[in-house]
Amino acid sequence: MPTNGTVLMDGKETKKLSQKEQALLRRKSIGFIFQRFNLLPQLTALENVMLPMISADEEKAKKLLDKVGLSDKYYRFQNQLSGGEQQRVAIARALANDPSILLADEPTGELDTENTKLIMKLLKELNEKDGLTIVAVTHNPLSAEFAKEIIKMLDGNII
Template sequence: MNNSNVIEFKDVWKTYPMGTEEVKALRGVNLKIKKGSFIAIMGPSGSGKSTLLHLAGILDTPTKGTVLMNGKNIEDYSGKEQAKLRRENIGFIFQRFNLMPQLNALENVMLPMITADKEKAKKLLDKVGLSGKYNRLQNQLSGGEQQRVSIARALANDPTILLADEPTGELDTQNTKIIMELIKDLNEKDGLTIVEVTHNPLSAEFATELIKMQDGNIIR
């Protein structure tokens, strides 16, 4: 495994204004995410997990400190370059799937593609076990199947990093295991770097590294 850092946080602070006060979501976080790692981040609500994930996905910038992507400060990229970096390097999986209900499974997977490719979208749906369900709409799919479409969509542009925000939060135990086995395979067989935020200890068990957060700090 290549031990280079794909994402690195150096003394990262993130502060949000709330009325006349400030909420410190992250308080001087230092973290190195190695290429090919599978990290689960746990902690109570308000501990800073999702803020950390948003910064890793270049969806936000730190108030103070530095976030490096492949060794380069994300703030040194222009807005256009940041968007390109997200599109070409990072896949996102969300708790509530975020599918477009008016589109079928195939169309949802094709949606973020830089160049629309129906055959590639079919192969991705096959990969996540949805062969033959290309034309199903969201309301014709179970929760587990919707999350599989979401994973196929996250893989549409061949990312090197997969960021998962509570990927099993809406799923029962059986579907949690199925989805996490699938994500683990993407890490072990395809070499994707995985960062998962979760409240679910079962979901976290599939990761090879566990980070615990509290009050904006990494405590373990």
């Protein structure tokens, strides 16, 4: 909860929502890219992407995996994927419910230069064409080049 002011998401004041309503709003409206992926190892790449989907839409999940360059990895399990491939599965999963906000913690931390450019171009396109709001934390200057606005921090302070 904010210490001051009001947070509105999809026209709703979050402070006035029940915990269940807040959880549903998060699931529907916010995609999360975690630095450590948070994939479920007993699920395939395709199943991990389908997990947050309300309707478990396999075709949509495949399209998302295609967008992140993993067309040939649908049925691989986490232990059969490289760190960069796991990162891209996590990115596809974060986009699964067409969020209006994407929160990304080092979204390209495990990616090589080519895949960093692929992912950042995809995120930029989603921002420009679909209006997806993206808040990303990164130490990668290549990823930062794609941002419309950069806020630099040092020791927890904006500089």
